[in-house]
Amino acid sequence: MLKISDNAEIEQNNVGHSIINELANKSLFTLDQERFIIFPPLLKDSDDLDEDNCIFKTFNGKTRTCNIVGFLSDGKNEIHIQSRFFESQDEDYFLNYMLQKVLHYNVTINEISSSDNHSYYDLLVYLFPYYLEEAMKKGFYKEYVYHSYNDSNVRGQLDINRHIRQNVPFVGNVAYNTREYSFDNKLNQLIRHTIEKIEVTRPFLLNESSTIRNNVKRIKELTPSYSHYDLENVLFENKFNTIKHGFYEEYTQLQTLCLQILTDQMIGFGANYQKVHGIIIDIAWLWEEYLNLLIKDHFYHPQNKVGTMPHYYFNNSNGKIYPDFIGKLPDNRIVADAKYKPQNNIKNSDYSQILSYMFRFNCKEAYFFHPSKEEQHKILYLMEGVSAEAPPTKKIDVRVEKIGLKIPKATRYEEFVEKIENSEKQFLDKLNL
Structure with a gap:
């Protein structure tokens, strides 16, 4: 193996x-x-x-x-x-x-x-x-099914051969077959x-x-x-x-x-x-669905492939989008993305996507959730340049956090469950909810 x-x-x-x-x-x-x-x-x-x-x-x-x-x-x-x-x-x-x-x-x-x-x-x-x-x-699920009957309530095609075998001498029953829509x-x-x-x-x-x-x-x-x-x-x-x-x-x-x-x-x-x-x-x-169970009290979970809870970039239902998670507090809206990849592999295209979501929902904060062998938490502040020539300045009121859920080592499954439940608590403590 x-x-x-x-x-x-x-x-x-x-x-x-x-x-x-x-x-x-x-x-x-x-x-x-x-x-x-x-x-x-x-x-x-x-x-x-x-x-x-x-x-x-x-x-x-x-x-x-x-x-x-x-x-x-x-x-x-x-x-x-x-x-x-x-x-x-x-x-x-x-x-x-x-x-x-x-x-x-x-x-x-x-x-x-x-x-x-x-x-x-x-x-x-x-x-x-x-x-x-x-x-x-x-x-x-329902479909047509063939049934054979032998009674006096004829409602299908006669089965002559079976009728002769079963109903001679005649006692009032008739052998017949019917096609019924059945569960x-x-x-x-x-x-x-x-x-x-x-x-x-x-x-x-x-x-x-x-x-x-x-x-x-x-x-x-x-x-x-x-x-x-x-x-x-x-x-x-x-x-x-x-x-x-x-x-x-x-x-x-x-x-x-x-x-x-x-x-x-x-x-x-x-x-x-x-x-x-x-x-x-x-x-x-699987990682995304697991996270949903962990944070469902605080986040909505739109689903692209199922088509639940769609949002749009523009009016008249143009530019449909499905962020992985959207915070439930309307006065402190947060978006989050589940990434099954190491923290260092979350980069350019991921940043572009999360920033577009932040702009759409007017968020000051967003999260990347990823699994990690060690406890990790990194905060990125949005940089704002005054012009093409001027150096960028730090815009500290808008930030993206990479929050890792530590996946522990263990020698027994029961030990692993105990450790990861502790990791889950530490993970939830890092969320600004």
């Missing part, structure tokens, strides 16, 4: 790794079509990833990882792309912690990073409640089978919140014909009948996840028998 970091150059002796060779310069769009598990479930939900992005990118003879972490395997070899905050002798507690927070599950001993064969399955299962919630926000369909049955399996293997995941419990309850109510003996047929129908309607794309992602959980098969990329399968996570998106 090979462990590497995000946003890092891959050592030359590892560049020839079979998985890296297979996936180098392959776009996320291609992998998405091959039913890789990509988190967040839809590429459009990520500001930092687009369909042309790659897991491994080769340029000028060097191969690098991008803002992606996750698990990759071809059944023989395995690669774990960890956050850059993990130490080789330890597990990636930072990634595990953010996943636990954003996915809203609560475990004392985190199993995601275990190096045995169950690690891939574990993460699939942990993702299920999130995928289910995102899909059910679109409403309950009790192949996809909801697949979700139901997945729920039943998770209730046996990881029951706590389906009891973490009232939303999850309600979603599980509704799926059970929508599938009265469920039988565990039908699993093979349900798997077959879903494997060869992917949901393709654009409105239900969240259900398409959920369908893929359920198939992998139920079959333990690694649906993957490649033409040979050792296909590469994997779960890849946009860690910049």
Whole structure:
């Protein structure tokens, strides 16, 4: 098993790794079509990833990882792309912690990073409640389903052969088939089978919140014909009948996840028998969502890809913008940007963007939030020049602060949680709220 970091150059002796060779310069769009598990479930939900992005990118003879972490395997070899905050002798507690927070599950001993064969399955299962919630926000999935009846209330096409077999001598019933628009369909049955399996293997995941419990309850109510003996047929129908309607794309992602959980098969990329399968996570998106949970009492969180809380540079809805975070106090408006990069890598284009937001919202103060191995806090004051010839002077009433959240080292997950909770308190203390 090979462990590497995000946003890092891959050592030359590892560049020839079979998985890296297979996936180098392959776009996320291609992998998405091959039913890789990509988190967040839809590429459009990520500001930092687009369909042309790659897991491994080769340029000028060097191969690098991008803002992606996750698990990759071809059944023989395995690669774990960890956050850059993990130490080789330890597990990636930072990634595990953010996943636990954003996915809203609560475990004392985190199993995601275990190096045995169950690690891939574990993460699939942990993702299920999130995928289910995102899909059910679109409403309950409904489609036409064929049913066979044998009663006196005929409302479909007669089935002569079945009628002769079942109703001779005639006792008043008629065998017929009908096509009905129903919630009790192949996809909801697949979700139901997945729920039943998770209730046996990881029951706590389906009891973490009232939303999850309600979603599980509704799926059970929508599938009265469920039988565990039908699993093979349900798997077959879903494997060869992917949901393709654009409105239900969240259900398409959920369908893929359920198939992998139920079959333990690694649906993957490649033409040979050792296909590469994997779960890849946009860690910049994960960092931003984690921050939102940390500061949501003080900041609004507009979302570009979802289209919530848009703002505009100009009147008549021109120049739409989505700052990562906007302070809730109208008399002391603050904007903030989440950056999953080292403090020294936050520079020119980042400054231009945050200054344009400050001008738009008439802010005197703005923040960059970034993770850091050490506690960091840097204040930048805006420089104002009188003319092109005159030297700039310090304008001390307008400033930008780079605030790092220290990611601690630990030898146990419980120890890490205790330390990072202390880091979170120190981080919040630095905000002028």
